[in-house]
Amino acid sequence: MTICYTDKVATCRGIGNFYKMLFRWKGSIYKVLWAECLGFLFCFYLINFFYRFYLINNCDKKTLFFDLVKYCNKYGQAIPITFVLGFYVSIIVGRWWNQFMWLPWPDTLSLIVSACVDGSDDRGRLIRRTIMRYANVCFVQAICFVSMAGSIRFPTTRHMVEAGLLLEHERLVLEEMNTKTVGLNYWVPIV
Numbered sequence: 391m392t393i394c395y396t397d398k399v400a401t402c403r404g405i406g407n408f409y410k411m412l413f414r415w416k417g418s419i420y421k422v423l424w425a426e427c428l429g430f431l432f433c434f435y436l437i438n439f440f441y442r443f444y445l446i447n448n449c450d451k452k453t454l455f456f457d458l459v460k461y462c463n464k465y466g467q468a469i470p471i472t473f474v475l476g477f478y479v480s481i482i483v484g485r486w487w488n489q490f491m492w493l494p495w496p497d498t499l500s501l502i503v504s505a506c507v508d509g510s511d512d513r514g515r516l517i518r519r520t521i522m523r524y525a526n527v528c529f530v531q532a533i534c535f536v537s538m539a540g541s542i543r544f545p546t547t548r549h550m551v552e553a554g555l556l557l558e559h560e561r562l563v564l565e566e567m568n569t570k571t572v573g574l575n576y577w578v579p580i581v
């Protein structure tokens with residue numbers, strides 16, 4: 391789950407912002423990586439103590455250890471880590487960008503509706519507003535199914551009426567449809 395620190399950072403002045411965020415535990419990078427870091431340090435110091443205390447007087451084993459280190463170093467450089475890391479980062483950023491681009495923003499639909507629904511009178515304006523309101527209700531319902539923040543903001547259809555997305559008689563139709571069908575009903579406002 392995403393942890394929001396906007397309220398803590400927005401009131402800070404000067405250099406302290408970075409250090410305030412760096413030393414937070416909840417939602418931090420330290421919380422994610424502490425086990426791996428401890429495992430790496432344990433292995434590192436185990437090898438270090440093995441080399442310093444066990445192989446200190448044994449030259450044959452010390453040369454064998456050096457040969458093993460050279461072998462690992464030789465084949466460790468065979469894989470271009472920067473290339474693999476760059477490829478991985480490009481895939482991750484590409485997936486994020488595709489998710490962002492597939493979000494259904496209402497701007498495109500509003501431009502199409504304003505171009506296709508004629509009328510500068512109250513009737514044309516009301517039709518355009520109703521179409522966009524229904525599209526926004528559909529979007530809000532879909533977001534409430536996948537987002538915790540959306541379901542907190544709009545837990546019931548009454549909250550959509552209070553926000554001005556639905557009228558009272560539309561809320562009753564939507565709730566009646568929810569009782570008659572099983573599953574996600576985000577498509578009902580579009581129909």
